[in-house]
Amino acid sequence: MGQMMKPRKTEITDKLRQEINKVVNRYIDEGVAELVPGVLFIDEVHMLDMECFSYLNRALESSLSPIVIFATNRGVCNVRGTDMPSPHGVPIDLLDRLVIIRTQIYNPSEMIQIIAIRAQVEELTVDEECLVVLGDIGQRTSLRHAVQLLSPASIVAKMNGRDNICKADIEEVTSLYLDFCTSSKRNTSHEKHTNRMFLLLFKPLCNAYDVEKS
Template identity: 65%
Template sequence: MRIEEVASTAKSSRVSPHTHIKGLGLTPAGDALPLGSGFVGQEQAREACGLVVEMIKQRKMAGRALLLTGAPGTGKTALALGIAQELGTKVPFCPMVGSEVYSAEVKKTEVLMEHFRRAIGLRIKERKEVYEGEVTEMTPVETENQGGGYGKVISHVIIGLKTVKGTKQLKLDPTIHDALQKERVSPGDVIYIEANSGSVKRVGRSDAYATEFDLEAEVYVPLPKGDVHKKKDLVQDVTLHDLDAANAKPQGGQDIMSLMGQLLKPKKTEITDKLRQEVNRVVNKYIDEGTAELVPGVLFVDEVHMLDIECFTYLNRALESSLAPIVVLATNRGMCAVRGTDVSAPHGVPVDLLDRLVIVRTQTYTPEESIQILAIRAQVEGVALGEDALAFLAEVAEETSLRHAAQLLTPGAVLARSAGRGEAARGDLEEAHALFQDAKASARQLSAQADKYMT
């Protein structure tokens, strides 16, 4: 007889360059810890971003913009992700790269507006009347078929529901009987039925039957408290783009053209300003009535120097809108031309837009900070390193870049495993460094051997 061990079904997540970032690493007073939430150094930039997070939470940052500037590999994207982690999952965070606006199907300003609307959330609060309880009885009542023919049809369903407080017997429409059949509801199950729509949801099996042995995995839930008929508050989170897209796509009719349109691959089309204004009008009505709440999120635009003058002009207008998210821009450029013009400007951003931005500068890492960052990355990637190997990687980071040094971690670990060692030594990393060139070494080789390359 052969016995095999079953592999775990737990999901294995991919390790990305910023997997170790869990927040901004600040104290409750807003001071940056030397090492916290995966961050090392950049105390001033982290404290500035912490202030931005507090302003977002207090809803005093909407329509404003932040610019993260600094040399490549100094943690600009990590800061943006740290802001997103601090805000939590309920606040929309929409990342994009400047080059995403150049599409063959829609114009640049439409792509920008779409991302703007993705970054603005709407929390809809709805109070629904529901019948909730454990099913004690479920009896379909049949009558003669009025349309003629043989057999009987179900006229209504008698269902009994029980809670801690009492019991109630309901007479339900035959369409609800179909929903009960689809949910596979049987006596002893805990369900709730919406009074308005008639939709049925099976919550689980009552925990009174938890001692039963069932071949199928079953979820046991306690008997609901309160009355059978109650009012329940439901909260739904959507973005403005979700509302735009839902209203822009027609549901289609029964004619041949509608059916063919549903079969064919849908082409990406622009959402008109008229439709967005109508959505805004309805959203403002819900907000005034108190049934919905606006949640301004964060739009993060990396490599903002890739935008051209048309996009920057559009950003100027969009930031003044009443429905505008918090915009976080990032760039590693110094003085360079604004795309689409011959004008040179700081960071490749027009001066009139720079006046609207709050600028946070990131500093280059010290050798001690580089060692700490590399140690964190080694732990995240599951690479065992000796102190000598870590010191060599810090030297490589100082000579080349921190990104290149971090990229040598996994190749060094692979070389160590192929040699039968569990820990990567200095020699493994030296071999990996010799096999892979960094950007500076490649540039030096190109200038030294320019005659051997095509120009």
């Protein structure tokens, strides 16, 4: 009875994985099956350590390996857990096997389009003048900061009895919440007399809408 009550192991062992690979390879060679590779997307790849990168190196050598996409916003930094600097925090031997997609900084018009799409997803009404202001804020600070201002601005608009977000709402929340560049500059220039900083995270409103719909 005790053996029956014990939880079963769910981890796939290397031996079982190799046996499955042999069967799949035999099916492919016989023409019984066709392998369609999947896609593995790893965000913030600079957070992986050497053990993870070593495993990925071995996995990529397999004929059954998926298409792997790495994403990172780091330049040259140390590989996590080591003192070895490397581009994007990825070891050179793995980086040499990759092709790097060139990206460009968003211009103001592209930022406005992205903010408008995000506002539509969160079911917010934002006028054109407000989008222009948010695009300018995104250009001066970051696109992420400009998008994050939508949630508090919608709250301010509702407090003022409006359903749409206008320029005045954005200006009010901009005076209340600092971006990381402005905050770091103020802390550096007034390090000895800095008041305690409170960090506030606004959850996207679309999560609340999704819960209500479900």
